[in-house]
Amino acid sequence: MKTEDFFNTREVLEAILKSIDEGIHVIDNSGRTIFYNEVAGGHDGMKVEEVLGKPLLKAFPSLNQKSSTLLQVIETEQPIFDKRQSYLNLHGKMIETLNTTLPIHVDNQMIGAIEIAKDYSRLKNLSERLLDLETTVKKPSISKKNVNNGAVYTFNDILTKNHDFQQIIRQGKRAAESESAVLVFGESGVGKELFVQGIHNASPRCKGPFIAQNCAALPESLLESLLFGTAKGSYTGAVERQGLFELANGGTLFLDELQSMPIELQAKLLRVLEDGLVRRIGGSKSTFVDARIITAMNTHPEKAIQEKTLRPDLFYRLNVLSYELPPLHKRPEDVVYLVNHFIRHFNVQLGRAVEGISEEVQTIFLTHHWPGNVRELKHTIEFMMNHTEGTVLQGTDLPVFLKKNIEQNQGIQPLRDALNQMEETYIQRALLQANGNVLQASKLLDIPRQTLQYKIQKRQK
Numbered sequence: 001m002k003t004e005d006f007f008n009t010r011e012v013l014e015a016i017l018k019s020i021d022e023g024i025h026v027i028d029n030s031g032r033t034i035f036y037n038e039v040a041g042g043h044d045g046m047k048v049e050e051v052l053g054k055p056l057l058k059a060f061p062s063l064n065q066k067s068s069t070l071l072q073v074i075e076t077e078q079p080i081f082d083k084r085q086s087y088l089n090l091h092g093k094m095i096e097t098l099n100t101t102l103p104i105h106v107d108n109q110m111i112g113a114i115e116i117a118k119d120y121s122r123l124k125n126l127s128e129r130l131l132d133l134e135t136t137v138k139k140p141s142i143s144k145k146n147v148n149n150g151a152v153y154t155f156n157d158i159l160t161k162n163h164d165f166q167q168i169i170r171q172g173k174r175a176a177e178s179e180s181a182v183l184v185f186g187e188s189g190v191g192k193e194l195f196v197q198g199i200h201n202a203s204p205r206c207k208g209p210f211i212a213q214n215c216a217a218l219p220e221s222l223l224e225s226l227l228f229g230t231a232k233g234s235y236t237g238a239v240e241r242q243g244l245f246e247l248a249n250g251g252t253l254f255l256d257e258l259q260s261m262p263i264e265l266q267a268k269l270l271r272v273l274e275d276g277l278v279r280r281i282g283g284s285k286s287t288f289v290d291a292r293i294i295t296a297m298n299t300h301p302e303k304a305i306q307e308k309t310l311r312p313d314l315f316y317r318l319n320v321l322s323y324e325l326p327p328l329h330k331r332p333e334d335v336v337y338l339v340n341h342f343i344r345h346f347n348v349q350l351g352r353a354v355e356g357i358s359e360e361v362q363t364i365f366l367t368h369h370w371p372g373n374v375r376e377l378k379h380t381i382e383f384m385m386n387h388t389e390g391t392v393l394q395g396t397d398l399p400v401f402l403k404k405n406i407e408q409n410q411g412i413q414p415l416r417d418a419l420n421q422m423e424e425t426y427i428q429r430a431l432l433q434a435n436g437n438v439l440q441a442s443k444l445l446d447i448p449r450q451t452l453q454y455k456i457q458k459r460q461k
Helices: 003-007 010-019 038-044 069-076 120-136 163-176 192-201 220-228 263-275 301-306 312-318 332-350 359-367 373-387 400-408 415-433 438-445 449-460
Strands: 023-028 033-036 080-088 094-106 109-119 182-185 210-214 252-256 277-279 286-288 292-297 321-324
Touching (some): 023 038, 023 069, 038 094, 038 109, 069 094, 080 220, 163 321, 182 192, 192 210, 192 252, 192 292, 210 220, 220 263, 263 277, 263 312, 332 359, 332 415, 359 415, 415 438, 415 449, 438 449
Parallel strands (some): 182 292, 182 321, 210 252, 252 292
Antiparallel strands (some): 023 033, 023 109, 080 094, 094 109, 277 286
């Protein structure tokens, strides 16, 4: 027998499916179960023989054509991802699973549907443990900062010599006095959470809790219960439990990577923003929550709207106070400033006596795009400080990835590109030497101030 024929046998396919540590349930177009593994039986509280070969609705009489995710896929031929399903098994036990259900096609014809199920009760227990950690775990004390409210940083921790960024910080300080919702966006690593914590700690809510949640960290079902809480009996073993909205009462709830929040949850967030009322999952009453909502995104909101990962009505509701934090490559005056700050920091932490960086390294840093922004710069300095043998950081101390980027860019460039790169380097050096003062930098470069301003604006577009 050929290898491919061997793996096409029913016995081998069933053996593969049985070895998967997920609940697998397969039905044909008529709704009859043609495969059902023991893991699925464990989730459903059923024996394999009670389900295999039987019509789905006979094995699970509490389901119907609309409530069964498998039958929905048979009817629509469309996949369903991470859908919660609740039903009674043959023995009267309430079962809750989280299902991904997909149509099965052979020669462009649908022959059935397969469902991959996870035990929803276990996932719920995970979300409850996350809530317990949120309410009980205290962050370690950092110098003299008060971290009892969960917010470590203030606006004073944001280091910049960039005029535009300084203006945004001044606007953020004024926003701290308001109760309006805030949207902060910018590339990863630019300091969005520092900015948000700065707003909280400069606001009248500074003594209240600061609760942060990354919307991309959890699947929809867990994120919903984490945010809104649960009512007793909403699922098997559920107890009354506060969600993050309630935990943030009197303080600030920070939702990071908002564009990763499922669209359906964004609608619920919009309602909370409108009326301040939160209803726990499975609950019948709504509770007023006095929490200020601050959100952040690592992509531009207009792009997120176009890609349909952000509801337009939610964006317009949040766009009252919105701030775009500039990336590091548009703040050349901050590069060496931050380098010196990080060197001082790691000198203390590592017990070193590094004095600075070489001219070669400075040129490399000023021409590097820094896609990871301040975070990438900090990690680069940390790497170099751990590996250098001298008191000045040299090109030989650079991380491998940065060396590779340099080597790739050492080939022959078009003359126009090379001249543009050299011009940009000289402008950045002049701005550094002039501490960001455009007039002084123009005098150093011996060009009119208007010409330099035009070149800076052109490169920022």
